[in-house]
Amino acid sequence: MARSAHSTAVPPESDVPAAALDASLENLIGYALRRAQLKLFQNLIGKLSAHDLRPAQFSALAIIEQSPGLMQADLARALAIEPPQVVPLLNKLEERALAVRIRCKPDKRSYGIFLSKSGETLLKELKQIAADSDLEATAALNESERAELLKLLKKVYQY
Amino acid sequence: MARSAHSTAVPPESDVPAAALDASLENLIGYALRRAQLKLFQNLIGKLSAHDLRPAQFSALAIIEQSPGLMQADLARALAIEPPQVVPLLNKLEERALAVRIRCKPDKRSYGIFLSKSGETLLKELKQIAADSDLEATAALNESERAELLKLLKKVYQY
């Protein structure tokens, strides 16, 4: 029998080797990743807005806590953004007295970045908010599925 | 034994009930999702750039193929963007003769959107590119891990 020329939608019931699979958006990990990521991101944005913070600012606080005294170039690399984008982000954190830039290096061009006491306090709260948001947005999964998902995602991005 | 007050990094070896876990960025599914998604997205952007297309334009073509004759409002919903954003996107696809707007509905305010013949042809190629990009960017996973990841991601975003 010849190949049908005008079939509408082939259900993915047969696990063919490699070629000729459906190849619609629903079979792409990238597409599923994007939709899931958008969902979690929107949820987190909503929760963080109570503190007038964006996810990147939360991440910055967590990174600074993990590497106190780091330079802005390090922070840019850790956040996967360009150095110029760090400036307004850090300015905001400094305005709100959550973090500080301190000239404390042998190289006087650079700053060491540290959390303030209130920055540390707020970060504790933010971590709880983020963990709750994570759970809420992945309510469709049980604990072992969450662990499995996290493991697979790390494998993908750490490779 | 009392809780240590100044440990640097607690390896997640014990599965404590809910509280007092590390709660750093690395334990957040949202964070891992974002990093993995960025990786796949960047990879796809690179591959699609050979055809001067963005991921959203590829998605639009795939959605139009799946629902030929749909209206712009439907496309906006499917792409999870606002109707005004559909206009320049569709303009571009129409300029390049990949898709067409046709007044074919009882409601004369709306268009039916269809792929052109060359749009269909290009989409076939784009699907292969996207599938290859997906595989390449998830090279750290084997086939069963990929299937598991896709299953979990769908569960998250379809919930």
Added chain:
DNA sequence: TATTGTTATACTCTATAACTATA
């Protein structure tokens, strides 16, 4: 009056080039 597609607009995010001050 409500709705489809559109325009205008603005705000965020992101990226690059150029500047300053140190090195």
Added chain:
DNA sequence: TATAGTTATAGAGTATAACAATA
């Protein structure tokens, strides 16, 4: 000259309000 941080700027992406044509 090279580098850390900064400034200026431009391009995407995203969102809202308002408009024209049609219902």
